[in-house]
Amino acid sequence: MATRAHCLVLAYPAQGHINPMLQFSKLLERQGVRITLVTTRFYYNNLQTVPPSIALETISDGFDNGGPKEAGGFKPYLERFWEVGPLTFSELLEKHGGSKHVDCVVYDSFFSWAPEVAKRFGIVGAAYLTQNMAVNSIYYHVHLGKLQVPLKQHQFSLPAMPKLYLQDMPSFFFGEDFTFLDFVVSQFSSIHKADWILCNTFYDLDKEIADWIVKVWPQFKTIGPNIPSFFLDKQWEDDQDYGVTEFKSEEHCMEWLDEKPKGSVVYVSFGSMASFGEEQMEEIAWCLRECSSYFLWVVRASEETKLPKDFERKTEKGLVVKWCSQLKVLAHEAVGCFVTHCGWNSTLETLCLGVPTVAVPYWSDQNTNAKLVSEVWKTGTRAVVDEKKVVRRETLKHCINEIMNGCREMKNNAIQWRSLAVRAVTEGGSSYENIKEFVNNLWHS
Template structure:
């Protein structure tokens, strides 16, 4: 009796990485692939939900009781994880070994490309490997050029030209190029140290969004496929009614949907800067004053750890505005009351706003967000970038002008946003670029599991 192909999905233990790779796992599962998600022991304990059809296994990062916080700093965390992770992952593959007829036998490992040690471990067990890139191809290409030695650090030019990409300037480059500590930059670049060992290279983007760079990279990596945007079906192609959230979260609870229901179409400014950005008191005050002085309604997500930075006289709930510590971003962006998204431009948030057709005001914080802000404002043209002053602060008047530009006009941005939403949906309809690439990946996976 034939068994289903079994995929282990190895995710970096962070919400922004687990969400999209788990969503991709759902796509594989719908086409008959059995999925086991693998995360760290500490992160496993913080997960509130997981789709019941997806099995869960754990490995160690060396800090089973506290993860990154227990390590004390990112460098110490990575150094220990890179020692312990491969060993415990190897033990897991040994446990799941067995014969081809065994249900637990692993046919493929899909790994977050940042876990660059995974291909070597999997190959020792004769398992085929797929790298999963969580950032867009413009960003990936920049770091790949550093890996190749074609982009030197520290940066000595003011502008940069890469194959099949828009011209980039110093202010567009990822923040990790400018830090005194190279840990984060080295980490970003290291994902390409073993990518040549992958049988497939998959990226959470879609062809229509990055045609030129995808056409270029396929010549370098023939095994490359775009398989995104990896967001729940009910916010994209609406083919799977039970797929209304990512399915793995550290957070629960909402209080904003009823508040939005009472607001007119396109009247609310949604403000959220993700799970990492930590603005200073001055920037928080400028945002707060802008929202209070704007004529639009606003919904602002402020993490509990950041609430003390709000001005003391700032009310968290009024007829005009609501401040919450968490919300379902997809549900908010899909709500007809939302007319503008003020965002840090993390890649997941960028894909979500593209898929749901919401114009943006970009306030990038770190990492790849400056690049994403440039793409949103200058290439895809669905938003505007709020410029910072000499202290790297976006002043309230600057932000007010950006919000007003979108809320009171900018038909071009709104039309472009609708067009990109249509393109994202088309990518996942039958015959679409991502739909066909996922189907091809599954067929190859099934064939390789049968014949190996």
């Protein structure tokens, strides 16, 4: 071929969105596609690293110096971003010569304006769904008007889905989160304009709903799990991290893990955005102190002041770090359990590495993910909150002990899902073949 196909990958400026899209970009790159990753100017300035083989470009969200904080709130941030983003993305496409030099735009589905901009330049577009298909289906049914807000019933039956209850629904249906709900639902206002619809999941994990949705969206494909190869199929031994991060890892935690017996450590991390109150942090802290297991707890710098004043950050039994390589930790044989907020990336990672989980959902899609983990895939248990929406230490301790001191079923299920995830991305697997088909279509689009 005379020239390589060129994809612009437009990612929403949050680590949980950029990481899987960047991993997908690496898979395309290995099949000969040239990649340019596009993010906002503010987010670009805060990145720690970017893979050298992938070009980087920026657009404006209207707040180049401070991002969402400069906007003073999510709603004004989005309003300005949705005005400025399409204009500056159009300028970027002009700079790259439109369809002469860009063959495809792979865009985060949150950018409902992206397919219209791409079409204006005669460029095909692929929507990339960063959440799982159960959550996408819930939001899609709101878009269709088949789920009414506010929710008035206590249980919900959607096509190809397990029965859902109020506690299983995304947090955006409740309280003051309606702005977020409008935002996540709006991604489906233009989904029909996409030439491909790609989702970071694998067929076996979402089989029933994938079969249902392809009848609605014939262009739908599962292309996940999009995590570094070293932890999945080991096809590329040097692919050991996503290649971009907001936070710097404290690598000494791996040395600490090396000293611990197999399956003896509880790993606790709530991702890059969850921010629990002091009461919840205190309950977690005392649970970990009282548990018989070792623990490794990630507490971001912004959350450290919520720790109890006499809680030691490093002991023989436990270690508190600001950040670490989650994949390396989950892959370590010393880890026997993962206490997680159940963000989709963390959920996929723990499924791919065969580690059973305790789900402590915080917001967004995490309630639904926790439902799937505990009741559908059966790789973990969900910690129940009290009337103040706090998981108490005794509850959390019971969940941890259930995994660490027994329950072979969860551990066996976790190992089986790992095998299916690996199978999906190896030659002949569903995701492997879908990515291959996507790349072949690029050459002929």
